[in-house]
Amino acid sequence: MCASCAKEGRHVAAAHVHHMIDLADAPELALTYSNLESLCHPCHSRETLKRLREERHERDSLPGIR
Template identity: 40%
Template sequence: MPATEYKTKQQQKKFYRSGAWVAVRREVLRRDNFECQECKRQGRVYTDKHDPDKHKRLDVDHIKELEDYPELALDFENLETLCVRCHNKKHNRFMFQKKKPKWDDEWW
């Protein structure tokens, strides 16, 4: 696909549903032993057996972003396994801050 074909959400969704991506994703997960590579770098172990509540525990991440480097879309060297938490942290998604209390519990 040409570079412009991964710019929209719809184009990216089509790519991520393609047979080529599904096959490459499966191979990258196997290569990385179904372990989050960022957790591993931090001395932790996170595999697909953790977080039983999650339907999808591991993602395959494009190290160089898909929309910027479409020619690397299926390149094994540009892909790594990350747990959902590390993947979201990398992209600054779903980072919740601790809520402030609605009222001050201090008594005067």
């Protein structure tokens, strides 16, 4: 079941396992249950886009790095 939809009272089958802390940052958490969240496809896409935007924002805020 999608954890994000469940918080809003919707029951949607999960299609993806989302890593709350990115594996690039914490590969040792790949199989740690507390770092996993089941999400449906729309929620997973949204989380992925959000993360990409945040990473880009961090990069852009560093002077001299493009």
